[in-house]
Amino acid sequence: MYQFDLERYEKRMEWYQDARFGMFIHWGLYAIPARGEWVRSTEEIPKEDYMPYFDEFNPTDYDPHKWAKAAKEAGMKYVVLTAKHHDGFCLFDSKYTEFKSTNTKCGRDLVAEFVEAVRAEGLKVGLYFSLLDWYHPDYPHYRDKNHPMRNNPAYGNENRNFDNYLQLMHNQVREICTNYGKLDVLWFDFSYDDMRGEKWHATKLMDMVRSLQPDVVIDNRLEVSGEGHGSLAEGNPKPYHGDFVSPEQMIPPNGICDVNGKDLIWEACVTMNNNWGYCANDHYFKPAGMLIKKLVECVSKGGNMLLNVGPDARGNIPEESMAILKTIGKWMKKNSESIYGCTKAGIEKPDYxxxxxxxxxxxxxxxxxxxxxxxxxxxxxxxxxxxxxxxxxxxxxxxxxxxxxxxxxxxxxxxxxxxxxxxxxxxxxxxxxx
The missing domain is CATH 2.60.40.1180 (Golgi alpha-mannosidase II)
Incomplete structure (x- = not known):
């Protein structure tokens, strides 16, 4: 019977609570249409109309050392990359699918290069893995809440075997937990409707992850999405509970506590503009000063901030994002002691x-x-x-x-x-x- 080990939990979370500030990177085929990472779903694009992006993908400017250096200079302590997003495309060399970067013109294991570059800068390594997969034939299509073919009855689910998909998903998680050294963060995304918890065979999945990466910090999205706090907050953690709560695109008004009023560990994931993946027409960037204040707000409420960049199809972080990172970094060089290792003050917020x-x-x-x-x-x-x-x-x-x-x-x-x-x-x- 699973039992929550508080001492072990607190030990594994020490570095994470000290870090307070990380970089999220959403990047994949969707950088080519450049209309955001959900483009295949929002525009209900059939697989055959999405595959030309796979054939074209060749990020000639991809240099993860530049990404890692930008994160470090901004004062970030960890970096999380989308190893696989909802479209099913893998930035790593998975032996369980042909839909991967090594089969494109690029011909490279982009995750392998990423983890090496991030570690070289002395930063913690994180990988994001989507529980959804719009490419796999056995993932629910018609009437699924998010699938691109959700409204097309020609893509019925009668002959789809979800267990086949689960086997692939578990195998791919095993790959990223085995082939890339020690992982510091594993960021699952996300549960919805009845697609949550044991629907993913989550206990089995978590047992496997913990056996391979015993100290990895894991989010709570095997149970919930950007909304919902999960079973750790309910005071009765399930075997697949997350290590932290992951509010998305908002900062909790009063931090986050469990049912007994005890502070929970949490991380607000935030975009710089209005999209996670590269969007060529989205120039609504949050000013650097605003993001500095929001980082401070997170820390003052006992949380972390995971700030996203969306590199373009060539592999470059947009100039607007780089300028913002440099400004944040300039402030952090002088003031990071008020961020790292800090938390709630136990004093009411002043007016100023x-x-x-x-x-x-x-x-x-x-x-x-x-x-x-x-x-x-x-x-x-x-x-x-x-x-x-x-x-x-x-x-x-x-x-x-x-x-x-x-x-x-x-x-x-x-x-x-x-x-x-x-x-x-x-x-x-x-x-x-x-």
Whole structure:
């Protein structure tokens, strides 16, 4: 009988909670039509009309060392690549399908090159694997919620054997857990309708993964999708429970707790624009400053951020994404101590920003300045050992101004006469407690 091992769980999650910031990479054949990673489903494209992209695929600029370097310079600690997305195309050399990168003009095992490049930069390696497969003949077609042929009665399911698909899926998971060294993250995607849990033979699958990769960190999507928290949150973890909750395209308003009020480990996966895969006409990129603040928000609520890039058909991360990563990296070089290893502060969010904490250090993130000295709510004057600008280490004195004499129980920091903060996105104060 399966029993949840809390001590082992907490040990395997240590690095992940310290990292706080990772890169997601959605990339595959769908970069060629360049209308997003769901293009085959949203446009209900038959297999024969999708196969020309397979015949064309040849990312001549693919250099995962550039991707890994960009992630590291942005301050990210782990990178997760879509080894196989919903269209069924494998970026790795699977012996169980012909629908793979080694059979294209490219002729390369792209996952093998990726894991080598990421490890070379000292980053943790993650692989994404879709539970869905719109290519496989035994995956449900007609009236499946997501399949491209869901509305076409000519693609009925009468002669489809789902067990055949499950065998292939399990075999491919075994391949990625066997052929590419130690994996740090395995990101399954996703469950829906009755396609969840044991429909995937999830206990058997998880037993196999844990036997091959005992320390790998796994998301919760064998049970749920971007919505739903899973059995770990319900206080009765199933054998295939995930290690973290995976909210998508949103940050939980108050973090995430289980039914007993205990904080859960979670990760918000977020796109830079409005698509995961490359979309040539999607220029709605979130500003770097916004993404920095959202990273801080995640950490202040006890979570991670997994920020996505969608390389183009040649294998290049879009210029807009690279510019955003560089700006984030510039901020992280000065302020990463307020992110890595940090979590909730146990203090109510101030009007002017957010607070993260690591042991006896509190990090007050100032998104805007105040009129007069800045109130450091939630701490007492006698608790404060010192206050510093995190970016420079310069001393910030405790204010003795008369203007806040009506509030003797609140510590105020004297930032000086300039109303403009040193960093117009997020200026960080480091408060060391006694």
């Amino acid at each position: 920003g957010r607070i993260t904490r690591k042991g006896k250090k509190l990090y007050f993130h100032l998104f805007e300045n105040t009129i007069g000295p800045i109130p450091l709510m939630g701490i007492r004057k006698e608790e404060v050992e010192k206050i510093r600008w995190l970016a420079t280490g310069a001393e910030i004195p405790v204010s003795t101004s008369w203007v806040h004499s009506d509030y003797p129980d609140i510590v105020f920091a004297d930032l000086g006469p300039d109303p403009v903060l040193p960093d117009d996105v997020d200026t960080v104060l480091e408060i060391t407690l006694k």
